[in-house]
Amino acid sequence: MHSEAGILVDHVSRTFSARGAEVRALDDVSLDCPPGSFTALIGPSGCGKSTMLRLALGLDSPNDGRIFVDGVAPFDAAKGGATGVAFQDAALMPWRNVEDNIMLPLDVLGRKRANYREKVAELIALVGLAGFEKALPGELSGGMRQRCAIARALVTTPRVLFLDEPFGALDQILRRQMNTELQRIWMESGATTLLVTHGIDEAIFLADRVVVMQSRPGRIGRIVDIPFARPRKPELFADPAFHRLESEIAEALDGH
Ligand SMILES: Nc1ncnc2c1ncn2[C@@H]1O[C@H](COP(=O)(O)OP(=O)(O)OP(=O)(O)O)[C@@H](O)[C@H]1O
Ligand SMILES: [Mg+2]
Incomplete structure (x- = not known):
């Protein structure tokens, strides 16, 4: 290892x-x-x-x-939340708003959303999406969607x-x-x-x-x-x- x-x-x-x-x-x-x-x-x-x-x-x-x-096998790193990923097409869920899209990895990893309220707010500010928390992907520009995807990639504080x-x-x-x-x-x-x-x-x-x-x-x-x-x-x-x-x-x- x-x-x-x-x-x-x-x-x-x-x-x-x-x-x-x-x-x-x-x-x-x-x-x-x-x-x-x-x-x-x-x-x-x-x-x-x-x-x-x-x-x-x-x-x-x-x-x-x-x-x-x-330091570990890729699957274990991903399962432990050490990995973050964002793809070319942003790949947001169209029916989830900005906040809910950013929290998607938490749901997948079975983590409590309540523990991440502050983190999510910080990330939204970091990528310049404050005020758009409740917006759906269809209401965002391409660049905003990309920034949302990057915030999502960062939500578990990946190393x-x-x-x-x-x-x-x-x-x-x-x-x-x-x-x-x-x-x-x-x-x-x-x-x-x-x-x-x-x-x-x-x-x-x-x-x-x-x-x-x-x-x-x-x-x-x-x-x-x-x-x-x-x-x-x-x-x-x-x-x-x-x-x-x-x-x-x-x-x-x-x-x-
Ligand atoms: N699941 C798969 N089954 C068969 N061939 C595959 C599969 N995935 C990738 N390939 C082949 O492997 C090669 C590398 O593909 P890959 O997607 O890694 O390229 P890339 O460098 O990301 O290209 P691009 O810049 O176009 O995204 C290609 O020839 C592709 O056809
Ligand atoms: Mg490629």
């Missing part, structure tokens, strides 16, 4: 067989995300990013290798946070606002975070490390360290050093 918290992916492979053909979604992938770190995972469509997240959430099992989340393209549906301006908010939320929560994104700029702005994956078979091609001090400001997007990293990662994505 891995003694520390964080995320440890140790020589993991996952192969799918579909209609006689084998797809090697992950091929001997190893990745160590130390406690409190922020890692961005970027790579072409189908390179195994979501597969890696599903394995780390205990929703699927590897054919080979091991994964530890917060490990998985985000699969959480801002995929947003326009560039809103996306940059959300990047700044996510940085703040991450700095306050201290959660080990693994973000899947197609945005090179988003990855550099947020992460300590950008992991570039290749597809067929899904492998880690390159790991790029991001040296910028925090908190990072939106001006960073225009910095020449930022642009150099963007080119470096774009080249790695092209297979150089």
